[in-house]
Amino acid sequence: MAVNAGAGRRPHGALEAEILATLAAADGPLSATEVQRALGHELAYNTVQTILIRLLEKDAVQRRVRGRGHVYWVKHEAASEAARRMSATLAGRLDRSAVLQRFAAELDDDDARTLRALLAEPPEAP
Amino acid sequence: MTLAVYLPALLSLLLVAVSRLAVRHALPAVATRSLALAAAGAATAYTCCLGFLALTLLDDVPPLSALDHLPGLPKPVPGPVAVVAAGLLLWGAVRLVRDQRLRRDTTRRLRAAGTPRADGLVVADWAAPHAVAVPGRPGHVLVTTGLLRALDGRERRVVLAHERAHLRHRHDRLVSMAAAAAAVNPVLVPLREAVAYQAERWADEEAAAQVGDRGLVARCVAKAALAASPVLALGGTSVVDRVHALRRPAPRGRWTRLLVPGAVVAGIGVVTLVAAAEFAALAAAWLGAA
Numbered sequence: 001m002a003v004n005a006g007a008g009r010r011p012h013g014a015l016e017a018e019i020l021a022t023l024a025a026a027d028g029p030l031s032a033t034e035v036q037r038a039l040g041h042e043l044a045y046n047t048v049q050t051i052l053i054r055l056l057e058k059d060a061v062q063r064r065v066r067g068r069g070h071v072y073w074v075k076h077e078a079a080s081e082a083a084r085r086m087s088a089t090l091a092g093r094l095d096r097s098a099v100l101q102r103f104a105a106e107l108d109d110d111d112a113r114t115l116r117a118l119l120a121e122p123p124e125a126p
Numbered sequence: 127m128t129l130a131v132y133l134p135a136l137l138s139l140l141l142v143a144v145s146r147l148a149v150r151h152a153l154p155a156v157a158t159r160s161l162a163l164a165a166a167g168a169a170t171a172y173t174c175c176l177g178f179l180a181l182t183l184l185d186d187v188p189p190l191s192a193l194d195h196l197p198g199l200p201k202p203v204p205g206p207v208a209v210v211a212a213g214l215l216l217w218g219a220v221r222l223v224r225d226q227r228l229r230r231d232t233t234r235r236l237r238a239a240g241t242p243r244a245d246g247l248v249v250a251d252w253a254a255p256h257a258v259a260v261p262g263r264p265g266h267v268l269v270t271t272g273l274l275r276a277l278d279g280r281e282r283r284v285v286l287a288h289e290r291a292h293l294r295h296r297h298d299r300l301v302s303m304a305a306a307a308a309a310v311n312p313v314l315v316p317l318r319e320a321v322a323y324q325a326e327r328w329a330d331e332e333a334a335a336q337v338g339d340r341g342l343v344a345r346c347v348a349k350a351a352l353a354a355s356p357v358l359a360l361g362g363t364s365v366v367d368r369v370h371a372l373r374r375p376a377p378r379g380r381w382t383r384l385l386v387p388g389a390v391v392a393g394i395g396v397v398t399l400v401a402a403a404e405f406a407a408l409a410a411a412w413l414g415a416a
Binding site for chain 2: 014016017018019020021022024025038039040041055058059060074076078079080081082083085086087088089090111112114115116118119
């Protein structure tokens with residue numbers, strides 16, 4: 001399936017991934033309302049609900065009843081298997097340049113200090 | 127033997143040095159592509175040049191030494207030069223095979239880490255903060271819970287948008303091309319790093335366009351980097367540069383900014399063609415004589 005979104009627009013798959021990421025980041029199972037809040041931007045409750053159901057159908061998440069609704073969480077087995085394989089791949093290599101598309105790079109002390117200072121500052125004037 | 131034989135290799139190196147300055151004001155998308163092309167061109171010119179020198183070893187073959195006076199055939203270069211050239215070629219070939227095999231192997235293993243159930247995302251339950259774009263058809267994003275937990279909802283969206291930009295524009299191909307060039311000729315290693323950096327900038331800008339907030343992307347890049355263990359200084363400074371770039375206004379794509387990178391790429395292209403033609407002429411002459 002080709003997912004091709006222009007700037008500013010989000011393909012539906014992006015929402016699925018975002019909601020899955022939200023559930024994976026949570027400490028415990030989340031309800032649709034809690035997911036909606038954790039996303040940090042306006043998304044209709046119904047949309048969140050629809051995507052949660054779709055994730056459930058795709059076997060990406062599990063749910064159980066809590067109170068009058070459901071709570072959802074990421075299936076654990078697949079995530080820990082992925083972790084095992086990913087860490088074996090990344091840790092077993094001295095030459096990590098083969099994995100260049102990494103979001104988090106390692107920093108030395110100076111860089112870390114600079115970044116902390118930048119985070120504390122207001123944005124530079126244009 | 128004139129200096130002309132060495133010229134393609136020397137000239138391409140000069141252009142490579144220039145190319146990193148040339149893309150300073152270019153859009154990241156233009157810079158990434160120009161630098162990758164420059165690297166590939168320079169590596170080709172270098173290979174042709176060395177091949178040309180190495181071929182002169184065959185001058186000792188009687189039929190060819192008889193043809194030394196013909197135009198298009200060089201007077202033999204000193205024997206040691208030809209031997210060194212052959213050695214460098216061989217060394218480059220070994221490095222190239224090793225580099226590309228490592229890349230392919232790493233991608234294959236990361237792909238085997240999990241099949242996305244939700245569209246394009248595999249989550250790994252691991253405390254180390256990582257996010258990787260795993261290329262393929264279609265590719266997917268592999269991200270750890272360690273990184274997801276370090277960020278808030280909007281920042282998670284930035285990470286996903288950033289990695290998806292890598293996949294959409296097949297940055298792995300451009301980076302792999304530059305890496306192949308650097309394997310053939312280690313002098314091009316800085317260019318490989320520059321391509322990798324520009325690809326990150328490109329993905330940062332795409333993410334910023336998608337979430338509509340450059341400051342958010344800047345904070346997210348800084349936070350993600352700080353979440354990683356502060357042990358090794360690998361690409362650390364480049365993260366600081368990326369954050370600075372995001373805190374400046376968005377780069378604008380004026381066509382005049384294409385001129386300098388375009389000229390550099392065209393220059394390397396010409397040098398490469400000249401080197402390839404020289405090499406082909408010599409090889410043809412030798413084959414004809416043999």
